[in-house]
Amino acid sequence: MEEGTSQDTTGSRRSDRIKLNVGGKLFETTLSTIQSGGSDSLLAALSNRGPADHEPVFIDRDPEIFSVLLSLLRTNRLPSTARRFSKQELAEEALYYGIDAQLKSAMSPPPFVGIDASIVSTIRPASEGLPSTFTAAADDGSVWIAHGGQISSYDWNLIHAVTIRTHLDDINSVSRVWPEIAAVGSESDAGLHFYDFSGSRHVGSVHWIDSSDPRIFKARVNAITGSTNSVFASFYCPHRENCILEVDKSTLQIVTQLGRQSGNQAKNMVPGKLTWIPETGVVVGSAITSGAFGYSGYIRIWDPRSGEVVWETNEPGAGRSSRFGDSFSDVDVEVEGLTLFKLCSKSGDLAMADMRQLGDDPWIYLQEKNPSLASTGGGGNSVIHCYRGQVFVGREGNLEVWSRREDVKNEVDWQNGESVDLCRRNFVDKKEDSERGIVKKIEGGGDRLFVSREDVEGIEVWESSHSSGVISVL
Template sequence: MAVVNSSNTPEPHNNNRIKLNVGGKLFETTVSTIQSGGPDSLLYALSNRPTHDPNPIFIDRDPDIFSVLLSLLRSNRLPSTASRFSKQELADEALYYGIESQLKSAMSPPPFQGIDASVVSTVRPAADALPSAFTAAADDGSLWIAHGGQISVYDWNLSHSSTVRTHLEDITSIRRVWPDVAAVGSDSSAGIHFYDVSGARHVATTHWTDSSDPRIYRAQVIAISDSPGSILASFVCRHKENCILMIDKSTLQISSELGRQSGSSSKTTVPGKLTWIQSTGLILGSSVTSGAFGYSGYIRMWDPRSGGVVWETNEPGSGRSSRFGDSFADVDVDAEELCLFKICSKSGDLAMADLRNLGEDPWVYMKDSSHNVRNFSEGGNWYGGNTIIHCYKNQVFVGSEGGLEVWSRVEERERGLNEGLYKRNYVDKVEDSERGLITRIEGGGNRLFVSRQDVEGIEVWESSSFSGVVSVL
């Protein structure tokens, strides 16, 4: 409603109230409530529209969903009636009214704590549902899944947005390098390929070539990472020559080549993991191989400015110290805390090193005082095979066979590295561990995503402590 003041200038509404007719149902609320959606929202614009018409403003939308969104604007929480609607229905209406950010905040999971996490859903692509690779956005937990030669895109509420068919038969590595662009690699096709998932189009392909070396031919991508200005990719040729290429994001042209080597031994195989460490500007790569005599591999750091190696360790080899014969099964880095972690292949012990103080044997082995260890055989040997490690939100997640555990910090970092700095707990239940071999773990937003061998879809893990937010799952 609007009234006219003495100067004949229409005022938007009397007594800070506004009436809305949504789909034939009358709502009355305050101007401040509907303006809480922000100046770019539709409701804010309607509240500022001067009018002499005493009739309520008509909006031809679903009144029941509007009631939920109005309650959200009043309290910053979703009411219990929200459970009547799907997440997609709520998201579509919130987008129409321009209050998607408020809905996103209310529906987002709480801060992720591994010790309180549980499986809340499984994201399954509609076709070719066995995922071959996936990547999660760190900011909002959206997910892109590669299955076969396709990429299925899921937004912040894990609703399916689109599926893009690529020219590849299969995708074995994927990285989100821009909000709408994926960098992908394939075991059956040479080069690193860039796809715009919003426009469903192939953007470019970059190859590793060297006209002076005939062995550099049809190089395939094994691992992909990125920095603000560059894309990092490890390439390997059929004759095992390999390197790391830095590709300029603005041109998608190769800017430099690092660490060319021939993969004739475990010390020179192609890096299977790459991480750019922002605070130091260094690139960390690792490679693990397993055979009849156990695990072996290397961890290496390059300075892209000089192209040289600034630190490395090989196992078996340098850095083995008293842990000779118990080489790592996997490696990951907490880039924010500048901590390097490895999981030992025989004992299952977690070791930690300070990236600011690396030497010949920098490892501190975490002491696990708990007695609820599940992964022991009758002979007392830990099942160290098929083990992966992932650092996320100052926690270290370990997937061993089908089991998932978390190492959480229990002491302040200011005291330095010590064996009691982290404590181990199991994230999963026994029935969770029986779903299949864990093949990949990745964090995004306040979620953890887990894939398993020969199992359809990606598991979504969230903290079970919702801090008063009502779930609409």
């Protein structure tokens, strides 16, 4: 009886093994290992052979890369030998075997922490290397880069997927409205245009027209944002008339018109930045201009359901700022936290406002207690981007991040409109990074931060190291 049991166990162990001949090299592993790639993978399918078939399964592929992928299935990590191959080589082989999800998990960067981020690569499109704008996917860190009249798509692995040549000369705004479709606006061509990356084709256009008003012609797009069902785009005409159009995603038809105005004054300029707030269903828009007398502009919140403005502030001159005369040079929204942020043009101070408690003067100014890190003044030529509870600020060539202090309790005392030990400010970049050029745009996607600089080719890719610790953020 014991002998029979022993034989059954041995047979069971043998039946759990499988031999693979990959490109002439023999591999032996367990069925559980190759089935860990998922039931739909090629390897799992090859494991479903009859028990009498003991010949190695032949696969006409590269054995060296297969060795890397087999190690990935065993440990859920890539071995050091993976460095011998390019990301594209690994991605192509993983896709062939049907284990691309496992490779993506192993190759994806760790959770993004701004204070521990560094440049890992620079994406340079093959032609027209100076990017005019870009947009990143929040879920996987893929990115679409506009350069000249073209848009190049790079996947989660930052491998070039496709380049679309549009009918536009210059692209100044691009937004991902579906996984494979971009909404595009141009400085030199009228209309909002939609392009499908999967088919590399133009799928439609939307124009702002008004037969009763001859001033409404050749309306161009300045900013784009999207909700689940709609696309919002700010249009402006040569005579400076402007508005925001809501466009239905499924039909590409105009649903409603918001905030029509004549932009002869700063408080009536076309919005240069739009943000959709899913939790409240409103659109936040801002417009900023600078001249001999400094910066001026507005922040305005529209409710598309009523078509009305539900809150606004104009700087300077509206009396809605406790620092009168120090108007903002850039604005952004922390969507998850329902928080507005602005950067003051003269002092360089960063201020925040809770969107749930907006009033005449909702701003709280963040303080930096460390004298060596305190702002030396001047917020001009600066940009803000809120991502994953962190606020990134590009000042000239410097890149910094504001995050919540680890040792501060949730209940924070506020005094005289200034935060007390709430946040800390850190430089993200090194000196050599800041000398690359003036930061023009910052955008987060997945666990990456993308940065473009004035007159510098390509888009910088920033990632945190795997040793980065978890911190509490805004």
